[in-house]
Amino acid sequence: MGQKTHVKGIVNRKAKFEYSFIQMFECGLVLTGTEVKALRQGLANLNDAYCLFDHGNLTVKNMFISEYEHGTIYNHDARRDRRLLLRKSELRKLERRVTEKGLTIVPYRLYFSDRGFAKLEIALAQGKKAFDKRETIKERDSKRDLDRLKKIKL
Numbered sequence: 001m002g003q004k005t006h007v008k009g010i011v012n013r014k015a016k017f018e019y020s021f022i023q024m025f026e027c028g029l030v031l032t033g034t035e036v037k038a039l040r041q042g043l044a045n046l047n048d049a050y051c052l053f054d055h056g057n058l059t060v061k062n063m064f065i066s067e068y069e070h071g072t073i074y075n076h077d078a079r080r081d082r083r084l085l086l087r088k089s090e091l092r093k094l095e096r097r098v099t100e101k102g103l104t105i106v107p108y109r110l111y112f113s114d115r116g117f118a119k120l121e122i123a124l125a126q127g128k129k130a131f132d133k134r135e136t137i138k139e140r141d142s143k144r145d146l147d148r149l150k151k152i153k154l
Contacts, residue, residue: 009111012046019125028085034068051105
């Protein structure tokens with residue numbers, strides 16, 4: 001039996017700072033074999049990725065999955081568009097909210113499920129203004145200071 005390497009997940013940390021999340025969704029991805037192998041090695045990046053609707057389908061664009069090291073001529077393109085798999089009702093709901101209210105869909109976390117399927121956690125989000133970002137920084141700093149004080153008292 002070969003030993004499996006479990007990657008906890010690739011997270012877009014910048015997204016939490018730039019957007020306030022309204023609702024989270026878990027969706028599957030349409031991937032090729034070399035993409036799955038590269039993901040298992042943790043060779044992906046979500047920093048510049050974004051989601052758009054294309055003819056009723058939700059696609060993630062600009063998500064970087066490095067080429068598989070042992071791939072042949074059939075290796076994948078690193079930044080190709082990848083289709084996301086959601087239920088039709090969820091897709092319609094997301095599309096309606098994005099068009100009506102000016103919200104956006106942000107890819108947040110890429111991971112493998114218990115069954116071994118690659119999953120992408122996306123968030124229906126609203127962009128933060130500059131003062132919201134400053135507030136987030138203040139909260140983070142105060143929490144860090146409180147944790148330090150608790151550590152000292154112990």
